[in-house]
Amino acid sequence: MPPTTRTVRIGSAHGLHARPAKMFAQAAKDSGIPVTIAKDSGKPVNAASILGVIALGIEQGDYVTLSADGDSAEATLDQLSELLSTDHDAA
Amino acid sequence: MTELRGVGIGLGIAQGAVARMAEPLPAPGDEPSSRSTDEETTRVRDAVAGVARELEQRGAQAGGAAQDVLEAQAMMAEDPSLEEEIDARIGAGKTAEFAVHDAFASFRDTLTAMGGYLGERAADLDDVAQRVIARLRGLPAPGVPDPGHPFVLVAKDLAPADTALLDLDKVLALVTTEGGPTSHTAILAREKSIVAVVGAVSATGLVDGEVVIVDAAAGVVTTQPTADELQRAQRRAADRAAASTAPITPGALADGTPVPLLANLGNPAGAADAVALGAEGVGLFRTEFLFLSSSSAPTIEQQRVSYEALLSAFPGKKVVVRVLDAGADKPLPFLNDAHEENPALGLRGLRALRASEDILREQLTALAEADAATRAGPDGGAELWVMAPMVATVEESDYFTAIAREYGIRTAGVMVEVPSSALLADRILEGADFASIGTNDLTQYTLAADRLLGSVASFQDPWHPAVLRLIREVGNAGRIHAKPVGICGEAAADPLLAIVLVGLGATSLSMAPTALADVRASLLQYSLDDARVIAEAALAANDAASAREAARAAAASITETGAAHAAAKSSS
Numbered sequence: 001m002p003p004t005t006r007t008v009r010i011g012s013a014h015g016l017h018a019r020p021a022k023m024f025a026q027a028a029k030d031s032g033i034p035v036t037i038a039k040d041s042g043k044p045v046n047a048a049s050i051l052g053v054i055a056l057g058i059e060q061g062d063y064v065t066l067s068a069d070g071d072s073a074e075a076t077l078d079q080l081s082e083l084l085s086t087d088h089d090a091a
Numbered sequence: 092m093t094e095l096r097g098v099g100i101g102l103g104i105a106q107g108a109v110a111r112m113a114e115p116l117p118a119p120g121d122e123p124s125s126r127s128t129d130e131e132t133t134r135v136r137d138a139v140a141g142v143a144r145e146l147e148q149r150g151a152q153a154g155g156a157a158q159d160v161l162e163a164q165a166m167m168a169e170d171p172s173l174e175e176e177i178d179a180r181i182g183a184g185k186t187a188e189f190a191v192h193d194a195f196a197s198f199r200d201t202l203t204a205m206g207g208y209l210g211e212r213a214a215d216l217d218d219v220a221q222r223v224i225a226r227l228r229g230l231p232a233p234g235v236p237d238p239g240h241p242f243v244l245v246a247k248d249l250a251p252a253d254t255a256l257l258d259l260d261k262v263l264a265l266v267t268t269e270g271g272p273t274s275h276t277a278i279l280a281r282e283k284s285i286v287a288v289v290g291a292v293s294a295t296g297l298v299d300g301e302v303v304i305v306d307a308a309a310g311v312v313t314t315q316p317t318a319d320e321l322q323r324a325q326r327r328a329a330d331r332a333a334a335s336t337a338p339i340t341p342g343a344l345a346d347g348t349p350v351p352l353l354a355n356l357g358n359p360a361g362a363a364d365a366v367a368l369g370a371e372g373v374g375l376f377r378t379e380f381l382f383l384s385s386s387s388a389p390t391i392e393q394q395r396v397s398y399e400a401l402l403s404a405f406p407g408k409k410v411v412v413r414v415l416d417a418g419a420d421k422p423l424p425f426l427n428d429a430h431e432e433n434p435a436l437g438l439r440g441l442r443a444l445r446a447s448e449d450i451l452r453e454q455l456t457a458l459a460e461a462d463a464a465t466r467a468g469p470d471g472g473a474e475l476w477v478m479a480p481m482v483a484t485v486e487e488s489d490y491f492t493a494i495a496r497e498y499g500i501r502t503a504g505v506m507v508e509v510p511s512s513a514l515l516a517d518r519i520l521e522g523a524d525f526a527s528i529g530t531n532d533l534t535q536y537t538l539a540a541d542r543l544l545g546s547v548a549s550f551q552d553p554w555h556p557a558v559l560r561l562i563r564e565v566g567n568a569g570r571i572h573a574k575p576v577g578i579c580g581e582a583a584a585d586p587l588l589a590i591v592l593v594g595l596g597a598t599s600l601s602m603a604p605t606a607l608a609d610v611r612a613s614l615l616q617y618s619l620d621d622a623r624v625i626a627e628a629a630l631a632a633n634d635a636a637s638a639r640e641a642a643r644a645a646a647a648s649i650t651e652t653g654a655a656h657a658a659a660k661s662s663s
Contacts, residue, residue, distance in 0.1 A: 017212070022163040029166075049172040050163060051198050054212060057205055059386055 004073040006066045006080075011087040016058035024083055025050040031076040035068040047080070060087075093314045097266070097291030098552075098639075099307035100277045102586050102609050104327045105243070105286040106304045106316070107263035109297045110236040112246035116224055119188035124181075131187040135177055138187070138226040142219065143168040145232075152258070160215070168219050173198060188227050195220035236299075237261075243305060245297050248289075249276040259283055264305035266312055268294045271548045272581065281584050284605045288312050290549075310639075335608050339369035342600065342611055346618035350593055352611055353409065353601035355579060359397055362404035365604040369611065372409035372473070374527065374601020375579035376401060378454065382415055387425050388450050391457045398461035406470035411527060411577070411601070413506065414454050416440050416480035426450065435541055440481020440508075441491060448494075455498040462500075476502040478527055483509040488519045506579075508532035513561035516568035523574075526565055528597070530580025534558050552635035553582035559595060559630050559638065566596015577601055586613035591642055593619070594626025621649050 012020040028035045028047035036044035037053060039062060045052035047066065058064060064084065066077050124131055143165040150161030167173070173194055180190035195216055202213045218234065225232045236242070241261050248270035249257070265287040267276050272289065280287035286307050288294075294312055297303065304313040304324045313320060342352035353374030354365035365373070381389050381397055402410055417423045418439020426447055431437035444451040458477055465472030479491040482505040495503035504525035507513050513533065516526060530553040535542040537558050540550030562578075569576035577599040582588050584606035590613060592600065600610060617625065628645035632638035 018163070019159045022159060022166060025166060026162075046171050049170050050166040051170045051216075052172045055198070055201050055205070 003067045003069045004077055006077045008064055008066065008081045008084045010058055010060050010062050010064065011085045013060050013087055015060050015062070016056065016064075016084070017054050020083075021050055021053045024080065025053050027080055027083055031068075031072070031079070033068055033070045033072055033076060035066060035076060035080065038065045038067075039063075095288075095291045095293045095297075095312040095314065097288040097294070097310055097312065098272050098277075099310035100272065100280040100287040100289060100585075101284065101606070102308045102613070103264075103284070103286035103331060104304065104306045104308065104324050105264040106302065106321055106324050106328075107241055107243045108238075109245050109266075109299055109301050109303055110238045110242035111297065111299055112235060112244060112249075113231050113233045114247070115233050116221060116228070116230065119186065119192050119224060121189050121193075122186060123184055124186040126186075128181055128184075131181045131185075131190070132178065134187045134227060135181065135191060135223075138191075138223050139168050139174075141226050142222045142232075145222075146219075164215050164219050167216055168223060188224055191220060191223050191227065195223075238299070243303055245294055246276075248274055249279065259285065264307075265289075266291055266294050266297070266303075266305060268292055269548070271551050272553070272585070274548065278581065278603075281581070281606050282603050334612055337608075337612065339608075340611070341371055342614055344593065344614050344617060344619055344622065346620075348619045350597075350614055351409070351599040352607050352614075353411070353577070353579075353599055354604045354607070355601050356401070359400035359404065361604070362401060366404065368604040368607050370604055370607060372405055372411075373401070374409075374411050374577050374599060376410060376412045378413060378415055379417065382417065382423055382426075388453065391453050391460070394454060394457035395461045395464070398458055399465055402461055402465040402473040402475060403468065403470060405473040408473055409476060410473040411476040411478060411504075411579075412458060413478050413480055414441075414451060415444060417443055418481075435535065435543075440506075441479040441487055442481065444479075445487075445490070451494065452498075455495060455500060459498045459500060474502070475500070476504060476525065478504045478506055478525070480506050480529070481508055481532070482506060482519070483511050485515055485518045485522075488512070489522045492523050507565050508536065510537050510561055513564050516565040517571055520568045520572045520574050525575040525577065526569065527577040527579050527601075528562055528565055530558065530562075530578060530582035533561060533580070537561060553580065553585075554588060554629065554635040554638045554642075556630055556632050556634070556638050559591065559626070562592060562597070563595045563626075563630065569596055569598065575599060584610065586610050587625075587639070587642055587646060589613060590617050590622045590646065591626045591629050594622035594624070595630075616650060616653075617646070621646075624649070 010016055025048055035047040037047040038044040039056045039058055066080055068076055146161045146165040150158040176194035177190045180193055199213045199216050222232045235257050241263050243264045244262050245266045248267050262285060265276055265280055265285055267289045268291060270276050270289045274289055277289050286305050288305055288307055288310055291312055304316045304320060342350045344350060351371045353372045354370035355375040356365060356373055357377045358380050381394055417426050418434055418437055426443050438446060462475045477495055477500045482488050488505045492503040502524045504523045505519060506529045507526050508529040512519055520526060531542060534551055534553045538550040540547035542551050565576050575598045576596055578592050578597045579601040583600040584602035586609045589600055589610045625642050625645045628641040629638040632641045
């Protein structure tokens with residue numbers, strides 16, 4: 001079965017660092033399945049790695065591609081996409 | 092009793108037991124491990140998990156924004172990519188300590204190389220690495236101590252990462268052995284109204300658990316205090332607590348001369364607190380926050396929304412907005428990405444805006460639109476003043492006021508931060524509507540000492556008579572042209588220096604809102620003539636320390652005479 005992928009536009013005003021990066025990596029970790037995230041056509045990194053995610057230097061409006069394998073891949077990617085497209089910095 | 096001298100921040104006094112901040116650990120050497128790979132791996136897993144749980148626990152206690160930072164750090168400790176790097180090093184026969192040190196360092200370098208916000212996260216990562224290594228060595232974690240009771244924190248100096256972890260409810264007072272009045276510790280102390288004495292060199296001898304009195308008003312730490320001294324300190328602390336609940340009145344001297352007390356703000360979100368603490372307007376609104384997190388300039392629309400939020404929080408009051416102050420020290424890729432050897436002397440402030448004039452024009456457009464929109468609103472808007480940072484020449488001042496007027500800005504002025512503009516303030520104020528003195532930069536440029544460089548931190552003292560003389564030049568120029576001269580540096584938050592500044596001709600003072608109560612109380616003790624006498628005493632000194640001492644002596648003799656008069660009056 002080919003891996004499930006999803007391309008998402010980043011919603012958070014401050015991009016994917018700090019709190020949004022933490023929330024995302026935590027959610028990826030909690031999903032229990034290996035998920036990768038890549039910026040544009042860059043090299044995919046482990047989505048559960050907060051350092052890997054931060055080091056991608058993702059800003060608001062950037063496009064990222066998520067990828068996962070397995071039965072729960074669809075549901076997991078739905079949840080993570082939702083997280084990424086929301087603006088968590090809007091207060 | 093013994094007295095240790097330093098520079099006091101504010102007027103507070105506190106007493107309590109010392110807790111020292113542990114010094115950073117030396118980096119582990121690259122020695123071959125005497126343990127098996129499995130043993131080293133187990134040690135790392137235990138240490139990392141221990142640190143992560145501790146950080147999470149501290150986060151749960153702290154709550155709010157600190158909790159996010161601490162939980163992110165806990166995740167960094169257990170990061171899977173980092174774990175791979177550590178395991179690879181242990182597999183190559185390194186010790187757990189070195190593997191942790193080296194693997195963290197490689198991630199740190201990646202983040203530092205990316206600069207900006209990510210560069211700052213490098214400090215968080217360093218803190219995690221130090222904690223893991225300390226745990227591996229069985230040593231207390233470096234950083235803020237947690238003795239389980241309120242304490243007087245004694246440190247070399249506090250880094251921003253330390254203060255994020257600081258439980259301010261537990262800190263009775265801060266004492267540092269290094270750092271001056273503009274150090275991070277001093278800024279934190281002012282912001283949070285914590286009693287602090289900084290740069291107390293002899294405080295290196297203080298030991299955990301000993302009771303001291305920290306007297307910020309006198310700039311003194313008293314060791315082995317007598318029962319009598321402790322009692323007097325307690326009484327002063329109680330009196331001061333009572334004064335902080337004194338009614339909020341507009342800033343004025345004892346003779347009724349008004350000295351408006353304004354707030355320094357870096358974000359419209361701070362407006363409500365500033366108003367609650369009695370700010371009569373905003374003396375410095377920094378607009379950098381709108382720009383720092385973006386790789387391109389914010390749109391006019393985005394800016395207008397923020398400015399409207401700010402202006403509508405201060406109906407009928409003065410709000411001084413500083414246009415973008417960026418340079419190689421706070422680099423913005425769309426403004427200036429050239430490497431400079433001396434960023435403080437480079438293309439920064441108005442110079443940088445002039446080189447990218449469209450950014451300045453957009454900012455002025457957004458300000459004018461926000462002004463018009465809030466004026467049309469139900470509260471009638473604020474009194475908007477706009478000023479340019481880092482103005483060095485009369486020509487630059489004229490350039491800025493002309494371009495600001497093009498957009499209908501009614502009151503356009505300049506910041507005086509460079510000695511050249513202080514010396515020519517009389518010419519600058521012919522055209523500009525007001526001057527606002529940025530004492531931090533004025534001090535760094537007058538003493539030719541980089542304010543970000545620890546080795547020359549002792550030069551960064553706005554009490555230096557050379558700085559005071561330059562401020563007097565600006566004060567005199569303001570008087571000649573009948574134009575306002577504000578102060579918007581850290582100096583205005585020093586209750587005694589505030590008197591000196593008014594004596595030198597400052598007509599308003601702007602500061603961190605938490606400093607307002609102390610400065611308000613201080614102004615009420617002296618007349619304008621008194622302020623001039625105190626300023627003269629400071630000007631006559633040879634250096635910053637003696638200027639501060641001379642001003643204190645002059646102020647004390649005035650308050651004592653006043654008290655004697657009052658006593659004589661009441662007994663007659």
